[in-house]
Amino acid sequence: MPSLEEELFPSTPGKFKIDRGHTMNRQFNRCFASTSTMFLWALFLIALTASYLSFQSFVDSGSRYFTASWGGIQWEKQIRSSAQIHRSKGMSVLVTGAAGFVGSHVSLALKKRGDGVVGIDNFNSYYDPSLKKARKSLLNSRGIFIVEGDINDARLLAKLFDIVAFTHVMHLAAQAGVRYAMENPHSYVHSNIGGLVTLLEACKTANPQPAVVWASSSSVYGLNEKVPFSESDRTDQPASLYAATKKAGEEITHTYNHIYGLSITGLRFFTVYGPFGRPDMAYFFFTRNILQGKPITIFRGKNRVDLARDFTYIDDIVKGCVASLDTSGKSTGSGGKKRGPAPYRIFNLGNTSPVTVPTLVHILERHLKVKAKRNVVDMPGNGDVPFTHANISLAQRELGYKPTTDLETGLKKFVKWYLTYYGYNRGKAVH
Numbered sequence: 342m343p344s345l346e347e348e349l350f351p352s353t354p355g356k357f358k359i360d361r362g363h364t365m366n367r368q369f370n371r372c373f374a375s376t377s378t379m380f381l382w383a384l385f386l387i388a389l390t391a392s393y394l395s396f397q398s399f400v401d402s403g404s405r406y407f408t409a410s411w412g413g414i415q416w417e418k419q420i421r422s423s424a425q426i427h428r429s430k431g432m433s434v435l436v437t438g439a440a441g442f443v444g445s446h447v448s449l450a451l452k453k454r455g456d457g458v459v460g461i462d463n464f465n466s467y468y469d470p471s472l473k474k475a476r477k478s479l480l481n482s483r484g485i486f487i488v489e490g491d492i493n494d495a496r497l498l499a500k501l502f503d504i505v506a507f508t509h510v511m512h513l514a515a516q517a518g519v520r521y522a523m524e525n526p527h528s529y530v531h532s533n534i535g536g537l538v539t540l541l542e543a544c545k546t547a548n549p550q551p552a553v554v555w556a557s558s559s560s561v562y563g564l565n566e567k568v569p570f571s572e573s574d575r576t577d578q579p580a581s582l583y584a585a586t587k588k589a590g591e592e593i594t595h596t597y598n599h600i601y602g603l604s605i606t607g608l609r610f611f612t613v614y615g616p617f618g619r620p621d622m623a624y625f626f627f628t629r630n631i632l633q634g635k636p637i638t639i640f641r642g643k644n645r646v647d648l649a650r651d652f653t654y655i656d657d658i659v660k661g662c663v664a665s666l667d668t669s670g671k672s673t674g675s676g677g678k679k680r681g682p683a684p685y686r687i688f689n690l691g692n693t694s695p696v697t698v699p700t701l702v703h704i705l706e707r708h709l710k711v712k713a714k715r716n717v718v719d720m721p722g723n724g725d726v727p728f729t730h731a732n733i734s735l736a737q738r739e740l741g742y743k744p745t746t747d748l749e750t751g752l753k754k755f756v757k758w759y760l761t762y763y764g765y766n767r768g769k770a771v772h
């Protein structure tokens with residue numbers, strides 16, 4: 342039997358030099374017995390070549406069609422409408438990670454006061470994407486459009502800056518989570534370093550350049566023992582790859598500020614929690630386990646010392662983010678060239694009152710009215726740090742940042758949201 346290739350390309354040079362025997366020759370002779378058959382074959386080959394070439398150029402010029410669902414007149418219209426500013430001296434902000442925890446809250450706050458907001462999010466499955474879709478629906482209902490795409494997609498970013506002259510970028514897309522970095526180290530490099538550079542390249546090239554405010558992390562303080570943590574403290578002893586990529590982000594943004602005149606503000610968030618939060622964080626999955634009657638594992642530090650975090654409520658973080666955007670100052674570059682010095686700032690956004698993990702569990706038990714099944718173990722060497730504590734005086738001075746929600750109040754709001762969102766059925770959360 343002739344191969345498919347032989348059937349379609351009977352005149353391929355070389356093919357017919359091979360003597361395939363009598364049967365083959367008979368078929369060949371039958372095929373080309375008349376001129377009209379040959380003509381039809383020629384037409385067929387021309388059509389095949391033409392469609393192959395046009396397919397190739399389609400693939401080359403539009404590989405995005407195979408990887409993402411963006412583009413088109415309707416799509417651009419939605420972006421323009423979402424970016425529209427509805428207050429005087431308002432801004433148009435590109436929010437990366439807009440379907441994420443902090444991203445969705447910041448987007449809503451900006452939109453509420455009349456700023457233009459366009460979101461971008463890749464809706465990855467690091468945690469339940471249905472929660473991200475729910476946040477997206479909420480944002481859509483307030484007139485915020487979220488582009489489904491990746492910050493590593495330079496063509497998409499260029500297109501967005503083509504459509505809208507964003508005045509600001511609120512960069513919150515990242516691979517979060519301290520302990521997951523041991524499982525999937527490359528996802529941290531991909532998002533927190535590769536994605537950041539791709540985004541900064543787009544920002545530096547944009548004309549006008551936007552001011553960039555982005556999420557660093559309290560984890561950059563790593564093994565620093567001087568408390569409370571101040572922005573001028575050592576940050577060269579990260580305890581996890583997550584922390585290392587955030588620290589790298591601070592250095593990378595510095596170079597873009599230095600070379601291209603991008604206005605940069607890095608925000609070191611301290612364990613942010615609240616409604617619509619991240620299910621990979623302890624307060625969130627402790628709640629789920631307590632309601633489901635499952636045990637929770639509480640890590641304990643050296644010499645049986647409790648671990649503590651400067652838990653910071655989402656609304657306080659949002660105020661810090663918005664104030665950072667408002668005070669960011671302008672980028673000075675254009676056409677990829679620096680025209681003068683631009684601001685480079687780093688702020689702690691914490692709560693300034695660390696609470697131990699066992700206390701966090703007590704508060705949850707009280708709000709949930711269910712007793713936790715505790716399993717206390719020594720802190721594994723998984724990237725955790727024993728405590729965090731923010732000095733926020735710089736943010737207070739420069740941004741007017743003043744957190745107002747303590748853990749007791751914040752967790753009460755979280756639990757209320759959790760029970761409304763997931764439901765509560767005799768100790769079983771419905772997921």
Ligand SMILES: O=C(O)[C@H]1O[C@H](OP(=O)(O)OP(=O)(O)OC[C@H]2O[C@@H](n3ccc(=O)[nH]c3=O)[C@H](O)[C@@H]2O)[C@H](O)[C@@H](O)[C@H]1O
Binds near residue numbers: 517621624
């Ligand atoms: O501020 C940040 O920059 C980071 O904050 C957050 O990290 P963390 O402060 O580590 O929060 P989270 O995981 O909720 O653990 C809280 C506490 O529970 C303890 N913990 C945790 C898990 C467990 O099973 N048991 C336990 O005791 C654990 O040892 C810890 O003491 C963000 O996730 C991270 O993305 C980053 O933004």
